[in-house]
Amino acid sequence: MTGSELDRAQETRAALEAGQLTPWAFRQSLTYVRPYKRDVWLDLALGLEPPPPDGPNLPRGCVPYLPCAIEVLLRAVDLVELRPEDTFVDVGSGVGRALAATHLLTGARVVGLEIQPELAQRSRELLERLGVANFEVVQGDSVELVERIPDAAVLLLYCPFAFDKLNRFLDRLEHRARGAELRLCCVDLPPISRSWLERIEGATEELTIYRSTLHRSSVAGR
Ligand SMILES: C[S@@+](CC[C@H](N)C(=O)[O-])C[C@H]1O[C@@H](n2cnc3c(N)ncnc32)[C@H](O)[C@@H]1O
Secondary structure (H helix, E strand, C coil), X not given: CCHHHHHHHHHHHHHHHCXXXXXXXXXXHHHHCCHHHHHHHHHHHHCCCCCCCCCCCCXXXXXXXXXXXXXHHHHHHHHCCCCCXXXXXXXXXXXXXXXXXXXXXXXXXXXXXXXXXXXXXXXXXXXXXXXXXXXXXXXXXXXXXXXXXXXXXXXXXXXXXXXXXXXXXXXXXXXXXXXXXXXXXXXXXXXXXXXXXXXXXXCCCCEEEEEECHHHHHHHHC
């Protein structure tokens, strides 16, 4: 990283911890950095320590912790036009890096679902340290936690589990999609084919976005 990128990371960290950074200013600082250095920069700006090793609480079929690239997150929040009044749910939220970055970029309320207790605890500590108000991190298996997903949420699914489990998650999510539109930002996942999901334009090799359509028939039937 250049000296000025490093300086910006330190300034950003200080401003974040003092609660003095708007989403606009955070985005300005992030996008000032060369794209291929942004992940390292973000870790410095957030003051992230290396993650703890994946523990015995990671069942078969669940993918270990690996952070989503900030370039992919940036594209996702822009494509879904995430706003401060929205709720962003990271399904398999790890140490809370994507939760923190998304909140800082958009002001959205953030909710994490994470199966590994140590990672869930790390993410709570991170969000508290950054002064993020009104976040929630729920520890447990996301398939069992679908009811905790708020109406009209935007979900991030960065490859948290294998196909069988993903199917079970989507089966349960379908019920949650009856009342309001859900949007799913899927990263490094195979294409999802469900009659109640349609793709939003703007996909890249790693990112596909879907919106649910079931709420439309409930509205039409009223
Ligand atoms: C590829 S990482 C993504 C981390 C995070 N979304 C990010 O981008 O920084 C997958 C995460 O999902 C978690 N995970 C795996 N299976 C899960 C499940 N069934 N329920 C909740 N979390 C799960 C793992 O512990 C890991 O933290």
